Amino acid sequence: MKNLQQLDEQEERGILSAPLQRRSFLQYAGAGVAGVALVAAGCSKDRGELTTPPMTGVTLDFKDDFGVLNYAYALEQLEAAFYIKVASNPPSNFTSSERAYFQDIQYHEIAHREFFKAALGAAAIGSLEVNFSTINFSDRTSVLATAKAFEDLGVAAYNGAGVRLKSEVYLGLAGKIVSVEARHAAYIRDLINPGDFATAPQVDSATGLDMQLTPDKVLAIAGAYIKTKVNVINL
């Protein structure tokens, strides 16, 4: 890594004073988020044993399509775990239609999770342990707000990751899933505030474009709900 020396200097100056360069962001972004460690590409190899981070937890290696698919698998695991909990014991003021649709969404996310697991086979990361301690599952507002956050994040994640995929087949599959996530997002947003299905800032009103986020940003947000350490390399 050519900027190794530069990186070392930045580390000495500390996080707050270092210029927010891409590589330094990758190194530090995980620091404030429990469970998610973002490791700059190649550093561990170049810098030897002394600074090699312990690779506990799961590792998303973005060097190829499997990394991107595992990233999607991680997000689907998170969503599935959330909806399984909601669908099995929904807030008492959920209507019968809402209960039915949350059952549907639960099975969609389980199917996505199991699909990635099956498609990745031996390349699949392990099961993630989730942390939903901040969610009040008996409170409609808390459940809907979390569902909205997960769905909008999922849409932005797939939108942002699509360009990384080298295989047309995998890109096609990601496309088949993201529009279903967008349907979920629209439905949930309409439950919270009717007519809010595609409003700003999620959908920019000047361009009519949905949000897209790079994996580092998505994982920094999702990481708050994941107990398992998620290592990111070659991003």
Next chain:
Amino acid sequence: MNILNILDEIEKVDGEIYERLNPRRAAMKGFVNMGKKISLAAMPLALGSVFNKAYGQSTPSAITDVLNFALALEYLEFHFYNHALLASPALIFPNVAAKNAITLIRDHEAAHVALLKGALGGSARAEITYSMTDFTAGGTFPLVYDDYVTFLKVALGFEDTGVRAYKGQAGVLKGNAVLTTALQIHSVEARHAAHIRTMLNAAGATGLKPWITLGPGGIGNDTGVSAVNAVYAGEEVTSQANVTITGIATGVTAAAAAECFDEPLAKTQVIAIANLFLKAGFQL
């Protein structure tokens, strides 16, 4: 200004975007400053001209074709909604919320037209005007601008077709920064489709879900409108990449398996649908 964010976002996947846009980074600052000066309405075009410089000359014709195809669909969608809002006195929206939703969707389609037109620059296809369209589809939907439910059903056909059309072209854009923009439009069309399904549900089409489920007899069309079967052809599939989704976990029925993956349409399939709404002489 979110339009400027697009460039930031592209930079994340194409670290050399600023160099492509202009060899001198300083010039980019000029664009940012320009953005502050010119009106919001002019921004998509200004942005488009920048895209054009960045990718225009090296853009393979296949990508231009996809963008022009998307532009044609966006013109159709825009006129469909715009006419409903501005020139259809017989079309009665049941409440302000319904009209606001259609207005938001119309505005998104207008923004997509402007964005694609700007991105294509001189390569943009000829404009499609309202007078070239026929949203009764040759008389199949005679009450499209008189009956609210009929209007919504045709709207849903457009949105679900739009989702499937963009999905079908993703492969052509693979690895190109334009793909990200196309995906960002694609998911907005899916949000529109979900909302129109919710509006239809409220207007009496009970059982219509925000997502596409299996229709009667296991067909892909769950709308109950047989005239739009072509819009949903293939949506009924329940296996993906040789993985059987039905029963992949407890509770994943065939309906859930069909719902949880939206399917693409090939360009020829989309053109056949779009041509139903274009007068002779103006078809794609």
